[in-house]
Amino acid sequence: MTGSADPAAGPGPGGRPPTVVAVPAALREQLFTPAAWDRLRSVADVTVLEEHTDRDALAAVLPAARILVTAWGTARMDADLLAAAPHLELLAHTGGAVSPYADEEVFARGIRVTQAGAAMARSVAEVALAFTLALLHRVHRFDHALRGGADWDRAAAAPPRHEILGCPVGVIGASRTGRAYIALARALGARVSVHDPLLTEAEAAELGVRKAALADLLATSRIVAVHAPALPETHHLIGARELALLPDGAGLVNTARSWLVDEEALVAAVRTGRIDAALDVYDAEPLPAGHPLRGLPNVLLTPHQAAATVECRQALGDSTVDEIVRYVTGRPLRHTVDRTALARVE
Known part of the structure; x- marks a missing residue:
């Protein structure tokens, strides 16, 4: 640990609130540029916790903390840990879903919770677009065939390929990432339909999409x-019945959560060769070495890395620091969540 861990309540040096950054060194370097780190330290008395998964280590640095910064793997703030944090006012998560890091007691105590998920939208949308183009042009099939030793003519055999210009693209969920993907796909000429029960006709018109069941x-x-x-x-949401509705030769892109797609049904569907898929998320992560998805030539796989660009990680850190600066200086927070966020699955 570095910084101040003075257990006394109240502001730290220069009136700066005691702040615990429970983020290990390697990830901290990815999230916080030198400028962002300097900005954080200018408004907060920072204690760094390297052992961010260790509940006892976290409890030891919480007694004075008014602000806690969490990251993937940080021990979940529950009643026991909150008992060690009598002065905690703000939990600032450097990722999206907060349910793994805060429970109901955090909200019951009136602790503000903010997260940086909006900063992931562009990076994940770009990967989804890359997946879209790869599936349309069957790049994954060609690569698999050539690397597998197929002769030239056999490797060149693939279902019909298509351009994105004029392509009918369906988007399930007009989320922040969904909207970023819509903008990218439409910029390349795709005709986009969206299914989202919360999307109004006016919003659909503004996005330039067709609202669809x-x-x-x-x-x-x-x-x-x-x-x-x-x-x-x-x-x-997408199971065997839904997959059967896809036209022959269609492709499914999932950079969101495997929770949304019945993986067993998807494996069965792509095994037939009737549809293709591109996935960044899986029921079991890491994806087991013997998993059937690994051997299918019509499936493109990445290891849950859609939001792991240099720019995205730094945007997450910048967003987190911005929220802390706003809190310390008495300005409204931009990315707060309430207890309903606990229903989201990480």
Whole structure:
């Protein structure tokens, strides 16, 4: 640990609030540029906790803390840890979903919670677009065939390829990432339909998309990109029945959560060769070495890295620091969440 861990309540040196940054060194360097770190230290008395998964280590540095910064793997703030943090006022998460890091007691105590998920939208949307183009042009099939030793003519054999210009693309979920993906796909000329029960006709018109029922969207889209939130009601939103609605040769893109797609049904569907898929998320992570998805030539796989660009990680850190600066200087926070965020599945 570095910085101040004075257990006395109240402001730190220069009136700066005691702030625990429970983020290990390697990730901290990715999230916080030198300028962002200097900005944080200018408004907060910072204690760094390297052992961010260790509940006892976290409890030891919480007695004076007014602000806690969490990251992937940070021990979850529950009643026991909150008992060690009598002065905590703000939990600032450097990622999106906060349910793994805060429980109901955090909100019951009136602690403000903010998260940086909006900063991930562009990076994940770009990967979803890259997946879309790869599936349309069957790049994954060609690569698999050539690397697998297929002769030239056999490697060149693939289902029909298509351009994105004029392509019917379906988007499930007009989330922040969904909207970023819509903008990118439409910029390249795609005709976009969206299924989202909360999307109004006016919002659809503003986005330049057609609002559609799920069955209609699936049956009329060459590419379907999943961007819905992982909520109890969206579990296995896409199952065997929904996959059967996709046209022959269609592709499914999932950079959101595996929670949304019945993975067993998807494996069965892509095994037939009738549809293709591009995935960044899985039921089991790391994806087991013997998992059937790994051997299918019509599936493009990445290891849950859609939000891991240099720019995205730094944007997450900048967003977190911005929220802390706003809090310390008495300005409204931009990315607060309430207890309903606990329903989201990480």
